[in-house]
Amino acid sequence: MTTSPDAADQVFGSSVERREDPSLLTGKAEFTDDKLPDAAHVAILRSQFAHARIESVDTSTAAERDGVIAVFTGEDIEASGIPNSIPTAWMLPGLVTPQYRLMATDKVRHSGDAIAAVVAEDRYVAHDALDDVDVSYERLDAATTPTEAVGAEPPVHEEAEDNVAFDFELGDADAVDEAFAAADHVSTVELEQPRILPTPVEPRAAAASYDPGTDELTVWMTSQNPHLHRMLMSTATLGHPEHKLTVIAPEVGGGFGKKIYHYPDEAITAWCAKRLERDVKWQATRSEDYVTGSHGRDHITEAELAVDDDGTVRAMRVETHAGLGAHLLQFATATPSYLYATILSSEYDIPAIHCRVVGVFTNTAPVDAYRGAGRAEGIYVTERLFDVAARGLGLDPTELRRTNLVAPDEFPFETSVGLVYDSGEYERAMDRALEIVDYDDLRERQAALREEGRYLGIGVANFVESAGLSPSKAAGELGAQAGGWEVGVVRFHPSGKIVVACGTADQGQGHRTTLAQIAADELGVPIADVEVVEGNTDEVPQGMGTYGSRSAPVGGGAVSTSARKVVEKARKIAAHQLEADADDVEFEDGEFRVKGAAQRSMGIADVAMQAYLGHDIPDEMEPGLEATSYYDPENFTFPFGTHVAVVEVEPTTGDVEIQRYVAVDDCGEQINPMIVEGQIHGGIAQGIGAALFEAAQYDGSGNLVTGSMNDYALPRASDLPEYETDSTVTPSPHNPLGVKGVGESATIGATPAVVNAVVDALEPFGVDHLDMPLTNETIWAAVESAGGS
Ligand code: PCD
The missing domain is CATH 3.30.365.10 (Aldehyde oxidase/xanthine dehydrogenase, molybdopterin binding domain)
Known part of the structure; x- marks a missing residue:
């Protein structure tokens, strides 16, 4: 839907056509790799092993290859005297922060760690020359999952005992214990949220130019936050004066969290430009981006809900192990701790919540924010737990939810995990979604179809999201090293x-x-x-x-x-x-x-x-x-909504057909309803991807076996249903425009809605929970172990 070009319509609240599309659609838009077309190319040698000591690196043969301009190692970078230390941007009590160098010198900790960089006249020569670099390793055992890594030997970092980077707690444990002791029922679920590989269309890239006359260094890069990249390159890695460093993010082909971070590669590229006084560029291949760029999720969790007979929730307890990968990127500590634990209350009034998060180093790519970041993981726990509890109590899942919703007159509402929700009309959005799917009718159809041996599943998920971290002062008190x-x-x-x-x-x-x-x-x-x-x-x-x-x-x-x-x-x-x-x-x-x-x-x-x-x-x-x-806003904004998935599961093959997908979202006032709807569509696709298809797999040696798009299952258009979207509008009272964020909402809602739907379909087989991704094999195996269809 687009509007007429009438000037009066082209303002706040109307579906103005996107200005960026003409140049994108006609191929005129310029991405990082379009910059500096005559630059030399950097190719980066990655560790062959997930965990090893480096005994020696011999670059002499590579340096002699025709067309090679230079080959650098971690020793060269260290010897150049730059700060060479990528920092994390959120301190937690007791956090262990090992130095994260641009290139490894003594030890490699995951199979994406950089060991050497070749600069050559063209990309092919640079990549070919990587084969000539001779590295001898002493292999070490690798740990890849957050539970197995606890206490694994040898540790990823000597500094982190048992591989634990932090052990974080939020909420009143005593109050939770008391509530659990007094409640009529306790429901429990153990669940895993596998690693996701963020897959923007454009892999990461950088191009750098240095002018020795003026000392000006310019870096074009795939960045979600050029000023933060500039600040970190200036203060923490390159040591280049901030006022002589320009960072430009030209057109960026998707980010989804992955392009927030300061990784080694872009800084290595800039360092090479400066060292050689030549324009250089680096463009990750898809597989290189998969082994080096941030991954998402990676939680192994136990969660319990204390509920009374009448459906009143009294308390919730969550203990999770969060995989951090081998190095801490900037939000790696905030995402699984504060962003996760503070959202566990979802749309509900839960008087006591306690959450413990053990952040664990593993010999894998770093884990950090991916669309929904922390909130997606937290809401998934709560919304699965509500379904498990409802089934245990013999209640309809929507009834258990309704009984515990925060009411419109309770805002601003302070949760037991420290957030103050700004505004919400939760029941209105939920009712709207249930009305669109015709919930009661669906439940009748489900019962009738079961008689015929057909398995319809209805999954409902409510969510709240904390969007737009703020205010700066409060974030600073909690350990943030950046403003809001x-x-x-x-x-x-x-x-x-x-x-x-x-x-x-x-x-x-x-x-x-x-x-x-x-x-x-x-x-x-x-x-x-x-x-x-x-x-x-x-x-x-x-x-x-x-x-x-x-x-x-x-x-x-x-x-x-x-x-x-x-x-x-x-x-x-x-x-x-x-x-x-x-x-x-x-x-x-x-x-x-x-x-x-x-x-x-x-x-x-x-x-x-x-x-x-x-x-x-x-x-x-x-x-x-x-x-x-x-x-500097006085608070987060809190968008919310209800998503409903209707699926039919074929138990003999494990096929899942999403028959309907209804999303009712509330992001306050909408600046551009067409763009908002687009954000919802994209978000649902990624949420469904996690539920049914996506999981990064490492083998026992720490190789990423899903390291290409042939092996990593992204949802395709043909896998996705028609979306039925609607919205309610509950303005944020503290935002000058009444606006709330929307970019991540649908990813947060979609994953639990789809998993709840599939598990609901499998109720006759006694399936109470299944871990993602819900592939044919997972479903088929669950049905088989229940005695078959
Ligand atoms: N809007 C409107 N209204 C409202 C809200 C919103 O209109 N109320 C719109 C805006 O303006 C924009 C959009 O919508 O345009 C979005 O927004 P937001 O929500 O604010 O967001 P942002 O900030 O912008 O963005 C971010 C997000 C995120 S976060 C993510 S992941 C994803 C999303 O976004 N990513 C992406 N989405 C997207 N899309 C695309 N296309 N691409 C990409 O990449 Mo993170 O943290 O990073 O994990």
Whole structure:
């Protein structure tokens, strides 16, 4: 659905066509690998083993190959005297933080660790030369799962006893014990959430250029947060002065969390450019991106719910082992701890919750935020547990949910795990979803079909998401090493055209459209007059970037705050020129009018020209018309919703057919309903992927056996159903626009909805739980062990 090009429609709340699409669709858009076409190429040698001591690295043969410019090892990097230490961005009590170097020198800890870099005239020569680098290893045993790795020898890092990086607890354990002792029932589930390989269309890449004359280093890279990359490369790895370092994220082909982090490879590329004083670039192959880039999830969990006969939930207890991989990336500690544990209350009033998370190093690629990050894992536990408990109590799963929902008049609602939900109308969204699927009728059909030996399953999942981490002060108290704010600049040109700069960085979400909508709406100008700039540290003063569904609530908040400041300054100039008191000047649809004298008016574009002429503006006012805001929200925003999946399972083959998929989402006010719907569609696809198809598999030696798209099962379009989407609108009371984030919501809702549906279908076989992915084999085996179909 798109709207007419009528200017009045092109504002907040309408489905404006995405501005980014013409250049993407016609192949004009430029990605990182399109930059520096004449650059030399970097290829990086990865460890052959998941765990080994490096005895020696001989690069002499590789260096002699025709077309090879240089070969570097970890020793060269270390000897260059740079800080060489990738940090994590969230400290937890007792956290062990081993040094994470750009290239391994003494030991490799997973099969993606970098050992050497070849720079050559072209990509093929660079890759061929990798075979000439001779590394001798002393192999060590590898541990790949978070439970097996506890206490495994030899440890991944000497510093981390038993391979434990942190042991985190949240909630009142005594209150939980008491509630469990007093409750009528206790339901338990043990579950695994396998590793996911985030698969943006574009694998990671970097291109770097160094000017020795000025000491300017420019890095183009696939980044969700160029300013954070610049800051970390400057302070933690390369040591290049921040004001002489420019990081640019050109068009980025998807991120899904993977492109948040500072990995070795981009910094190695920049280091080579500087060392050789030559333009260089690196483009990961798909498999290389799979073995080095962050993975998602990786939890092994036990969860219990204490419930009374009438369905009142009294308490919840969760203990989980979270695999961290071999190195800590920036949100690796926050994702499985705070983001996970604080969301366990989902949409419910659960008086006591206790959660323990053991974060474990393994000989695998690092694990960090993947769409839904922490919240997806937490909600999955709660929503599975509610289904298990409902079945145990003989209650309909929607009834157990309904009994415990937080009611609309209880907001702001403080959960027992420390979040204060801003607003919600949970029952309304849930009822809407149940009405669309015709829930009661479906239950009747299910019963009738079972008589015929057909197995329909209905899965319901509610969710809340904490979107847009904030405020900075509270996050800092909990250990964050980064702020929760965002920068928005609104700058008029004298002619009345506007540039909006925001510290967020698009990877496909459509910010150039939605941020322009926000500014155009606030300023009352046609959207065509607004240009949006993102993803460039030279053009945007600072920024925290795009992740955690923050760009609309936090970036949008910064842009609207600046637009409002600009309007206030413009109002004073207009009042001055119209010879009126500023309080008597109204602003509507881009016009300043003197109250009660409508003929005395001035358009905002004319005011802009006057502001830059500076001839006739109030005394003591500076010329110019622009504003910069660092918007630091007072809280997260809390989008929510209900997803329902209807499946039919064929027990003899384990086939799952998703017959219907209904999603009712509430992200507060919607800037662009078409974009919101697109976000929901993409999110559902990824949620279904996790439920039915995706799992990264390491073998016992620590090789990623699903290291290519041939082996890793992503859902295809033909695997996915038609989506039936609807929304409710419960504005966030603290956001200037009433907006909540939406980018991750559907991934969070979809996974438990689909798993609940399949398990529901298999109820006649006595199946209470199945671990993802629910492949044909998993389902068939469960049915067989129950005595067959
Ligand atoms: N919106 C609107 N309204 C509302 C909200 C929102 O309109 N209310 C829209 C906006 O503006 C944008 C979108 O929508 O455009 C989104 O938003 P948000 O929610 O704010 O978010 P952001 O920040 O922007 O983004 C982020 C996200 C995430 S987080 C993820 S994963 C994913 C999602 O996003 N990724 C991606 N989505 C997407 N899409 C695409 N296309 N691509 C990509 O990559 Mo993480 O943390 O990183 O794990």
